[in-house]
Amino acid sequence: MFKTIVKKEILETIFSYRFPLFAVICLLLIPLGMYVNQANYAKRVRDYGEQVRLADKAASALSIQDIMAGTVAIKGFRPPAPLSVFTQGFESALPRYYEFTQEGFRPGESASDDESILSVQGKVDFVFLVQMVISLIALLFASDMISGEKESGTLRAMLANRLPRDTLLAGKTGGGFVALWIPFFLAFLMGAFVLMSSAFSLGGGATARVLIILAATSLFMLTYFTIGIAVSTSAAKARTSLVAILIIWAGFQLIIPKLADMTARIVHPIRTETEVSLQKSLLVSALDMEAAKELGRQYDFIFEGAPEGTADDEKSPERKKWEGLRDDIQLRARERKAQQLAVIDETYAQERRRQLSLAVNLSLISPSAAFARFISDVCGTGELERAKYLEAVRAHQKALDNDLFSKVKRTLMIHGGGRMSMGFSAMPVDPAKLPKFSITGATIAETFKANARSLLSLAFWLIAPFAYAYVRFIRYDVR
């Protein structure tokens, strides 16, 4: 019985006018989207290679004077994510590089240099197509599966036989979904072929991630399909189903994610990055000034009345005392600065985390938001990548502080009467031995762990509508 229903459902869907339309949409848009994104990725890889080459060249020519003067920043570039061909995510919003200085790191320009009209309308990548187009088609396909059969009378004809209702529902769901999935799968294969024929490398765990994308997308389609079935079992007429699914689709795709973000901004408002950056700059200036005054005071106190040239005489006891005090003041100032900057950073990070957490939790009511979040993390263009990028930046700053910046000391002093003086000291540094910036991407296990809530949301939307449809259909009035 089940097989008979599945077969009939597949054939009926294939013979329907909607099927060729869907097949054309899939077979055209998915491979085309991948081709365009692959070309864009290849261009960004070339740009990245060139920028890294220039940055390396600049770093190798770096003189200690440049670092002492603070005129040259060391740059760490983020390589484009290969799987951004599936979804752009934060790819174009993330800084292309970070600059590292003695004062800390700061983001460079973002990768968004696309001047096409899509910058305004949204990129047509794989996830966009699945979220906006395929989900709607899945809903449309499923929306009249029960109500349509009731309206046409075929439901009565079927149930006049020894056919259990749960078998009928399972068969219709299975068959309808398979008919929907086949063109999608073929389009996905074509897309993969397009990628491979463009010398796109699927090595380094990318194959496993592509398979995860395929599986997650299939489940996402099934989710929307079962939601459509659930709607269909609740409506007496196909037209009612259609209206209901359009409302649901708009709610899941557009309203919930936007509303979640807006609600989070209202409930947990945060300062802008510029405000925080300004606060940090002011703090640094104030602390530097304080340290400079203290250094000037101590300098004046030690060398006051000493014979001329004592300050430059490395063997003089005053000079030794001064160096000890200077290092001590600078160390304390550095520690204080680091501590207070960390407090600002942590407070801001907490504010952001709280806002983000609320936005994410609310948006996960929508399976589309959950899907997009999961896939972008699988592709290395999501929230997880942003966190990993920042983690790598912090680690690199620390490494540079140890290997480079700590070896260059600038001593600003403000003496009595407001006179300022600057002293430099530096230890030799081999630029070739400076640490290279690199990002360790999230592993698949980390991705799954970080997306537990997204996966839970998807699982809920997969199971709950089917359970609802089952309960409704068992008592469905077939007349």
Add this chain to the structure above:
Amino acid sequence: MAQQQPILKADDLSKRYEDGVLALDHLNLNVRPGEVYCLLGANGAGKTTTINLFLNFIPPTTGTCFVNGIDVTRDPLEAKKYVAFVSENVMLYGNFTARQNLDFFAKLGGKASLTRDDYYQVMRRVSLQEKAFEQRVKNFSKGMRQKLGISIAVIKDAPGILLDEPTSGLDPKAAEEFLEILDELKKEGKAILMSTHDIFRAKEIGDRVGIMKEGRLVMERTREELQYEDLVKIYIDYMKSEPLTLS
């Protein structure tokens, strides 16, 4: 000779819908093998409700439906093995051919190993044009659809057949052909319960005719009794009469 057990039996069957309407009021009827029972009545008289109850599409409020001795409410799936159904507007899958529709419903009816020839044979038997066998059903006339509908019932080979106004909207020739097929099925020993508005054809084909009014079976006559009575007059009298009295 002892009477055969009825294939279709309604035992004190009542149905009150959620809105309080009493659609069926203590109906008792039975249809034996080789018998055609015609249910006459105006719209809303309870004819279709009776058929829906036999198919377990709705549960009865009181009473029991039996198909081949099986309580339909208790074991609906088993009961449906023994009954075939043809509705007023035979609804089929328009994008499937006649044979594909027949194949699908035959499999649902438990006939899994039939060949293309078997299907053709059944379609020939119901006088469906040969050229229509592999044509998509969406272009079929109502008469052709009815023929295909009855071929689905034929291929199921169930002892009971439920027909819900099957000749409604058919032209006279198609209706006549339809009745010829019913007559053949009757001769094969099928128990046929047919709801209809068509008094003339009910008299022509029915071994027994029942008139329903407001959910009650107000009259029942055998073919023999109707030889001496004017069914049209009886029907009109009952439709006009009030209050209801059980005949």
